[in-house]
Amino acid sequence: MSTSTTSETASTSQRKTALITGAAQGIGRAVALRLARDGCWVGVVDLKSQEGALTELKDEINALSQDGESRAEVIIADVTDVKSVKNMVDTAVRITGKLDIMVSNAGILKPLVPFLEAPLSDWDDVMDVNARGAYYCYRFAGEQMVKQGHGGRIVGASSVMGKKGRDMVATYSASKFAVRGLTQSAADALGKYGITVNAYAPGHIDTPMTHNTVLPSMGFTKPGEVHRTLAPKEGVLGRTGSAEEVAAWVSFIVSDGAGFITGQTVGIDGGMHFD
Ligand code: NAP
Numbered sequence: 001m002s003t004s005t006t007s008e009t010a011s012t013s014q015r016k017t018a019l020i021t022g023a024a025q026g027i028g029r030a031v032a033l034r035l036a037r038d039g040c041w042v043g044v045v046d047l048k049s050q051e052g053a054l055t056e057l058k059d060e061i062n063a064l065s066q067d068g069e070s071r072a073e074v075i076i077a078d079v080t081d082v083k084s085v086k087n088m089v090d091t092a093v094r095i096t097g098k099l100d101i102m103v104s105n106a107g108i109l110k111p112l113v114p115f116l117e118a119p120l121s122d123w124d125d126v127m128d129v130n131a132r133g134a135y136y137c138y139r140f141a142g143e144q145m146v147k148q149g150h151g152g153r154i155v156g157a158s159s160v161m162g163k164k165g166r167d168m169v170a171t172y173s174a175s176k177f178a179v180r181g182l183t184q185s186a187a188d189a190l191g192k193y194g195i196t197v198n199a200y201a202p203g204h205i206d207t208p209m210t211h212n213t214v215l216p217s218m219g220f221t222k223p224g225e226v227h228r229t230l231a232p233k234e235g236v237l238g239r240t241g242s243a244e245e246v247a248a249w250v251s252f253i254v255s256d257g258a259g260f261i262t263g264q265t266v267g268i269d270g271g272m273h274f275d
Pocket of ligand 1: 158
C-alpha cells in the first residue's frame with residue numbers, strides 16, 4: 001500500500017513536526033489535538049478507511065491557526081506495510097523539512113477470548129499491527145532523526161497488559177510486551193544521538209477500541225459495560241481514564257523538559273499496576 005496526502009501545503013514555520021499513527025480516533029486523535037495546541041505541525045496518520053475522520057481532525061487543527069498557516073496534514077498509511085511507513089516519514093519531511101516527534105500509537109485489540117479458544121490467526125493479526133507496525137515507525141523515524149542530527153522524540157503505545165499478561169488477551173499482551181522491549185532497545189541505540197524513546201502503558205481508557213469491548217464470560221455483553229462496571233474496580237483511582245489524560249503525558253514526554261527520560265514505559269492506568 002502506498003502513502004498519500006489528501007492535499008499538501010508547504011510549511012516554512014519553525015514548528016516541531018510530529019507524526020501520530022492511528023490518529024483518526026481515541027488516544028491518537030487526542031494526542032494529535034494536544035500536540036497541535038502545543039504548537040506542533042502534525043501529520044495525522046491512519047488507514048484509508050479513516051480518511052473522513054482524519055480530514056475532520058485536520059480541519060479542526062487548522063482552525064486553531066490564527067494566520068491561516070497550515071498546521072496539519074492527512075497522511076494515509078498502514079503501519080504494517082514497510083513502504084507505507086517509509087513514505088509516511090518522507091511525506092512529513094517533504095512538507096515541513098524534518099521530523100521531530102514520532103508517536104507510534106496505532107494498535108488493535110481482538111475480541112476477548114480465553115487463551116485456549118482464541119483463533120490462531122490472532123497472533124499474526126495482532127503482532128503485525130502492534131509490534132511490527134511499532135518497529136517500522138521507530139526504525140524509520142529513528143533513521144530520519146539521526147540523519148537530521150538534532151535529536152528527537154519517539155513515543156510508543158504499550159499497555160498495562162504489556163506489564164502483566166492475562167487470560168483473554170494473550171496475543172495483545174505479547175504485542176505490548178514487544179513494544180516495551182523495542183522501546184528499551186531503541187532508547188539504547190538512539191540515546192547517543194539525543195533521541196529519547198518512551199512508551200505509554202494505559203489501563204482502561206475510554207476510546208472506541210475499549211468502548212466496543214465485551215467480556216461475555218464475565219457477563220459484560222453490551223458495549224460500555226466493561227468501562228462502567230469492571231474498569232472502576234481495577235485501579236485504585238476507581239474510574240476509567242480519558243484519552244486526553246494520555247495525551248497530557250505525551251505532551252510532557254516530547255517536551256524539552258523531558259529530555260533526560262528515555263527507555264521508560266509509563267503506566268497511565270489509574271493505579272491498576274504498580275511497577
Ligand atoms: P482505537 O480507538 O481503536 O484507535 C486506533 C486507531 O488505529 C484506529 O483509528 C485504527 O483504525 C487505527 N489503526 C488500526 N490498524 C492500523 C494500521 N495497520 N495502520 C494505521 N492505523 C491503524 O484505539 P485506542 O484505544 O485509541 O488505542 C490507541 C493505542 O493505545 C493502541 O495501540 C492501543 O493498543 C493502546 N492502548 C489503549 C488502551 C485503551 O484503554 N484504550 C489501553 C492500553 C493500550 P481502524 O479503527 O479503522 O482499525
